[in-house]
Amino acid sequence: MTHAELWERHRAVMPDWLALYYDQPIEIVKGTGRRVTDGEGKEYLDFFAGILTNAIGYDIAEISDAVREQLATGIAHTSTVYLIRRQIELAEQIAELSGIPDAKVFFTNSGTEANEAALLFATQKRRSNQVLAMRNSYHGRGFGTVAITGNRGWSASSLSPVNVQYVQGAYRYRSPFKDLPDAEYIKVCVDDLRNVIETGTAGDVACLIVEPIQGVGGFSSPPDGLYAAFKEVLDEFGILFISDEVQTGWGRTGDHFWGIQAHGVVPDAMTFAKGLGNGFAIGGVVARPELMDSLSANSLSTFGGNPISTTAAKATLDYIADNDLQANAAKRGAQLMDGLRGISEEFPELGDVRGKGLMLAAELVDPANGKPDAPTTVKLQQEAKDRGLLIGKGGLYGNVLRMAPPMTLTEEEATEALEIMRDSFNTLR
Known part of the structure; x- marks a missing residue:
């Protein structure tokens, strides 16, 4: 055909x-x-x-062989209502790599699901539906993630479960401040962040979510250090900081294992997906325990963290490290x-x-x-x-x-x- x-x-x-x-x-x-x-x-x-x-x-071969070995057991799926050994081993590895103290991990099937989960954790923890996001951003095609996408070409609906304000700084090439030196550029963007919080919100904002390098936005990023400066402001207001590492994780940026590390800051949570499974569907959130455990209702993930995807992801992470x-x-x-x-x-x-x-x-x-x-x-x-x-x-x-x-x-x-x-x-x- x-x-x-x-x-x-x-x-x-x-x-x-x-x-x-x-x-x-x-x-x-x-x-x-x-x-x-x-x-x-x-x-x-x-x-x-x-x-x-x-x-x-x-x-x-290392990934294919690991998956075949798991398939040979006859168990491709059990759901998170049972213990899943490979899921636990992968979570331990990611928690350690995250740099977040005493981190916990929740697995999903995609980056969209991961970012939806992170929004749920943050809004529940802060008891607020107010969210800050970056202009030119993209975080997925779910109802909540479309709402925090600052790119008109990918915003399929104006309806939103969250109240979103957008912050300046991630797309420098066409920014009105693009000609400023790095330090001055960071300062005006920080001033903008503070102004948005003080004028466009009720103050009790749940979180700011950022991509260290914007994916759909054209691989744009601010000067290193901007998000560390942002976090100083966020901490003043008790606002959580989430790094969307769906595209920047696992060492792809070269100098750092996570994209946000270029800014010298540890976020409250990171979301991940894409390259972790090397083609197998997997995503997730790694976060501070008090944020991850903030849900008061029961929850689970039917397919998230299943034995096949977590086996492939563990083999992928090991391959990245070994080579x-x-x-x-x-x-x-x-x-x-x-x-x-x-x-x-x-x-x-x-x-x-x-x-x-x-x-x-x-x-x-x-x-x-x-x-x-x-x-x-x-x-x-x-x-x-x-x-x-x-x-x-x-x-x-x-x-x-x-x-x-x-x-x-x-x-x-x-x-x-x-x-x-x-x-x-x-x-x-």
Whole structure:
């Protein structure tokens, strides 16, 4: 069956709003290492990895073998009403890695669920439905997480279970304060935070939730230290601080295991998902015990923390540690950043290159006026695909190319990707 035929069937039964890449969408049917093959036999170097989910690549023996061993027991699911050994072992590992004192862990099936749970814990603990979020943010497609998404392109409803105020600072490239030095930029953003709390809320705010690097927002981030300065203000008001690590966790940013560590601060809670399972569905929250235990009613998760997903996640975390993939993310990220900056020197259409480790973004602009250029972004994404490189797209205006390859990326593959990117940009001339 061709891609065109499969797409016709897709459109007949799937929702119109379900986003697909490319004028002619593709099916991915096989993968090994950092490469995938589509349904018509074309091979690609994958630089988006299932939206940062296949964190260490495809067909990883250590993960496959661990999952097969669990399946051989005949137990794929038991639910959290029973003890699950692998869930407990994984929770112990994540709690220790979190840096949160005496941390506890709750597992879900996705980042959306994780952020919904974190909102529940925070609003219950503080007895308030007031929440602070960042402009240009994205936290999921649930009712509560859509409400705290500060990106109009992904806000499907104006209805909300929480009262949300948005804070300035995470998307510096188009901020009115972007030309300020780091210290002054941080100061004006902190002043804005305080002003929002004092004028736009009743004071008893439940939490602030942030992405250390905004994912859908185009891999944008503030100067290191902003969120430590924010937390000083939050602490004055007793407001909880939540870091959404769905895309930034597990060493992907290179210099740190968690994205928030770049700011020198320990949050009250962190949410996680995506790369932890290397393709298996898993998410969760790690938090201070008094926050995690704040629920007064019974609860559970039918599928969250199931034996298969937690087995895959434990094998993934062990693989990351055993192979020092955080260090590899730093090295390969620096190589890609240098290459992209070199391209930006030749092509004024590449207005901004940013990111950390293996989270890299290229923001496309009209060279004449600096305005966002979404059509050129779509063209370059297609050109890269035609040359055998899959990359993502995002940003508030749909004008940001996002690159997040598996953390096992090699030097040769990074070089190959940069050559494809340069060839793609050459089509603009």
